[in-house]
Amino acid sequence: MSGVHIEIGRPQETVRHWSAKSIYFSMLEAEQSARTKAESAGFLARQLSETNSHATGMPATMAQLDIWLAEHNQMVGRQYREYLAARKAGQPRRYFRSKSQALFFLRAVAPTKLVDGSWLYGLMKHWQDPRLASLLKIYLEELGDGVEAMNHVVLYRKLLKLNACEDWKNLDEQFFTQGAIQLALAAHTDSHLPEVIGFNLGYEQLPLHLLITAYELKELNIDPYYFTLHTTIDNAQSGHARAAIDAVREAMPVFADSADYMQRVIAGVKLNDVGLSTLDIIKQFDLQGEVVRILQSKANIGQFMHSDRCVIGGRTVNDWLKDQDQVAVFLHEMEKTGWVKRHHNPEDSPFWKVIAGDKAPMFGVFTGYEQQVIYDWIAGEAIESLPMLARLGRPWRMVEKQALAQDEARHKQYGNVYDFKSGHKLTHQLRQANDFNQDQLAFERHVHGIDDEQKLMHFLVDWMSPAKHYTPLGLCATRYFKSHMDSLF
Missing domain, CATH: 1.20.910 (Heme Oxygenase; Chain A)
Known part of the structure; x- marks a missing residue:
């Protein structure tokens, strides 16, 4: 997870480098180990040291x-x-x-x-x-x-x-x-x-x-x-x-x-x-590079999944995918042979037809995000001239409305002590205990069984952690916590 190296010109001093990604996921675990605590402390100290000389427009008084x-x-x-x-x-x-x-x-x-x-x-x-x-x-x-x-x-x-x-x-x-x-x-x-x-x-x-x-x-x-x-x-x-x-x-x-x-x-x-920074991330986007990365991510499985009859540029698709370094060349060959027609409607490209649509031969292989990247790459300079629905998808309000309807159906089916949309407590209890609401019922009983204020708040705070607060029980704990705080002030 971490490494040590000697910096040139500082032969007597070791500088430790922590993996931000490893620390990130370790700190989202339910129970943090002593090692995680120590490494995150070192990581924080290092960042404070490195930013110490940074200028800021924030006043010091x-x-x-x-x-x-x-x-x-x-x-x-x-x-x-x-x-x-x-x-x-x-x-x-x-x-x-x-x-x-x-x-x-x-x-x-x-x-x-x-x-x-x-x-x-x-x-x-x-x-x-x-x-x-x-x-x-x-x-x-x-x-x-x-x-x-x-x-x-x-x-x-x-x-x-x-x-x-x-x-x-x-x-x-x-x-x-x-x-x-x-x-x-x-x-x-x-x-x-x-x-x-x-x-x-x-x-x-x-x-x-x-x-x-x-x-x-x-x-x-x-x-x-x-x-x-x-x-x-x-x-x-x-x-x-x-x-x-x-x-x-x-x-x-x-x-x-x-x-x-x-x-x-x-x-x-x-x-x-x-x-x-936000602008750094936006500038990092490279459409061609992202297409290559996506195909490389599929190569480990894809190199075994295609028929030997699938030949492009004199090589089978399986052969192209055996070497991830060849993916960019493979894309070029697909353009040369007409499998991809850049700067045209992607519907004109055979490659697009095999990956997009419910009945496409490779349905489900590429995520929605990956399909959007490939679509935009094929469309290229022609993208702004294509129909809005094809290049941007359904209006987000329609997509969100469908998702909300599914959520409401689920809540209606299983019921809940709280209305998770409004935050208000329902006037009726759960219809019947079942495998879907055991956690909720046990949580409610446990909260109401704690008669010591300090213990109650400690229990609720634990459920309000970055790892838990967005879960149904974390949301419930937050409501209890806020209700208690409102009663104090």
């Missing part, structure tokens, strides 16, 4: 934060107006040249979006501390206050599912760095409270890329709600951007060294720079 917040939002608003004016004047999309590039982006940021808000989790065990009130509120809102339809991770998981982008776990190491940082902050909050507050301060400010992303996703028939939600909930007047500044003030020490506190807050802000 509490008195300047309000002015900075106003100026930042004015700047973002002005830049977004300029973007809209350019689009109205006929400029192309700034981020996503095609739907496949937008879907690539959704997959690539999944490791970060699927731990949304996680950096605040370590505060939850301090639920009685009034200095953390703003931060606790932010975390609960990231969890949708226990309402499935508003939980940020649930929303992103559904977005991935609707767009057939659920294979994000196979992404390269570089895409897990930011998510690993957030989980490490959650695990080491007791020793990094100012850094957690600072990271939250930087993360909750409205960025220009969020506004542009939402605008362009909608154009490409991709539901933008997850992104538009963040443009509203992070607003500077009453949203998370405002609460993040309040949190800095609320936790500022009265008798301790406030200058050191603010220095550590700024160090936390800089952690937002770790890993690939």
Whole structure:
């Protein structure tokens, strides 16, 4: 999982490198090992050291934060107006040249979006501390206050599912760095409270890329709600951007060294720079390279699955797929022999006909995301002239409506103590215990059987972790937790 090397010019010092991807998944396990704890602590310390020299526009004094917040939002608003004016004047999309590039982006940021808000989790065990009130509120809102339809991770998981982008776990190491940082902050909050507050301060400010992303996703028939939600909930007047500044003030020490506190807050802000930025990820997309990668991923199985009668460029398909380094050449041969007709309607290409459609010979071999990449690659320069339904798929509202209908049918069939859409408790109990609701019933009985407040809150907090809060029982725990907090204040 980790390695040691000697840096040139520093023969007496070893520098340890931790795998962000390994740490990411280890920290999402139900029980974290001592090794995971130690490695995540080292990983966090390394990132703090590497970002120490980074510049930041965040002011170093509490008195300047309000002015900075106003100026930042004015700047973002002005830049977004300029973007809209350019689009109205006929400029192309700034981020996503095609739907496949937008879907690539959704997959690539999944490791970060699927731990949304996680950096605040370590505060939850301090639920009685009034200095953390703003931060606790932010975390609960990231969890949708226990309402499935508003939980940020649930929303992103559904977005991935609707767009057939659920294979994000196979992404390269570089895409897990930011998510690993957030989980490490959650695990080491007791020793990094100012850094957690600072990271939250930087993360909750409205960025220009969020506004542009939402605008362009909608154009490409991709539901933008997850992104538009963040443009509203992070607003500077009453949203998370405002609460993040309040949190800095609320936790500022009265008798301790406030200058050191603010220095550590700024160090936390800089952690937002770790890993690939949104623009870095968007620029990484290479349509040709992604087609090659997709075919290479199928080669291990595909090299045994084709008939020897399938000959392209003098070689069988099985033979082409035996060597992954030959996949790019194989694609070129498919173009030469007419199996792929680039810059034309993909329906004119025999290769497309064998992989797309319910009755295609290779139905199910390629995911929806992979098919979109191949479609856009074949269409090439002709893509904007093709019918919208063919190149962008069904309108996202239609797809989402069908998915919601399926969810409602499932809830109606099995019932539940809570309505997982509204968050309100049902007036009737579950009709009958069965194999589908045993966990829910046992959870309810256990919660109502705990008569000690500290034990109850500890139990609920455990279920509100980044690994569990988006599950049915995690959502239920969040609602109980919020209900208890509301009764206290």
